[in-house]
Amino acid sequence: MYFYHNTxxxxxxxxxQKIKLRKFDYSKYLSYVISYTSADDIVAGNLPTSYPKCRCQIPYMGNGIYCFEKKIDASNYQNGSVITIICKDDIAIINLDDPRTLYETYMILKKEGNKYIENMTDPESKKKWNLLLELIISSFQKRFESNSTIIIGVFMFFWQKIMKKKLSDVYKKKFHDILNPDLGPYCLINTTTKILKYCQ
Structure with missing residues (x-):
C-alpha cells in the first residue's frame, strides 16, 4: 500500500529512511484543559489550541505521520517534494468520513466511555472528563461538522489511554481546506512499524 507525504x-x-513524527503532548494538554478550561467552554467546544510553554498547536488528528492516499493531493498540498511511503498490505485504515464507522465508534463511546471515567477520584476532573466525552460523542454524531481539527486527537487519546483500546494503523479524514477545496482526505499513520520504506 502506498501513501504520499509532502516535505x-x-x-x-x-x-x-525516517520521517519525523508529528508529536504533541496530549497528557499535558488535557491536564491543562481539565484544570483551566471552564465547564461551559468544554460544552461549547471552545478548547484551547495549545498549552503553556508548548511551541506548537494541537494537530488535526493526533500524533504520527501526515500524508495522502493520492500523489496529486500531496503535490497540491504545499510547495515541496513528494515522498512515497510504502507500507505493508495488511495495514488497517479507519475512515472517519464513513457513516458506519462513525456510528459504530459512537455506540462504543456511548455505552462504555463513562465507566472508565468513574474510576477517577477527583470530582472536578471526573465532571470535566464526562463533558469532554460528551463533546467527543457529539462530534461523532454530527460527523465532525465542528471542532474537527481539535477533537479527533482528543478522541484518540481517550480511546487509547483511558479506554485502553488499540488505535488503528491509519486514520483518514477529509477537512475543508480553503486554499485547496478539492484536496483529498488527510491520512495519519500511527503504526510506523507497518512502513517498509520511503522512496520517490
Whole structure:
C-alpha cells in the first residue's frame, strides 16, 4: 500500500529512511484543559489550541505521520517534494468520513466511555472528563461538522489511554481546506512499524 507525504527535506528522509513524527503532548494538554478550561467552554467546544510553554498547536488528528492516499493531493498540498511511503498490505485504515464507522465508534463511546471515567477520584476532573466525552460523542454524531481539527486527537487519546483500546494503523479524514477545496482526505499513520520504506 502506498501513501504520499509532502516535505521540504526529501533528501534527508530518503537517506535516513525516517520521517519525523508529528508529536504533541496530549497528557499535558488535557491536564491543562481539565484544570483551566471552564465547564461551559468544554460544552461549547471552545478548547484551547495549545498549552503553556508548548511551541506548537494541537494537530488535526493526533500524533504520527501526515500524508495522502493520492500523489496529486500531496503535490497540491504545499510547495515541496513528494515522498512515497510504502507500507505493508495488511495495514488497517479507519475512515472517519464513513457513516458506519462513525456510528459504530459512537455506540462504543456511548455505552462504555463513562465507566472508565468513574474510576477517577477527583470530582472536578471526573465532571470535566464526562463533558469532554460528551463533546467527543457529539462530534461523532454530527460527523465532525465542528471542532474537527481539535477533537479527533482528543478522541484518540481517550480511546487509547483511558479506554485502553488499540488505535488503528491509519486514520483518514477529509477537512475543508480553503486554499485547496478539492484536496483529498488527510491520512495519519500511527503504526510506523507497518512502513517498509520511503522512496520517490
Amino acid at each position: 521540504p527535506k526529501p533528501t534527508e528522509i530518503l537517506k535516513r
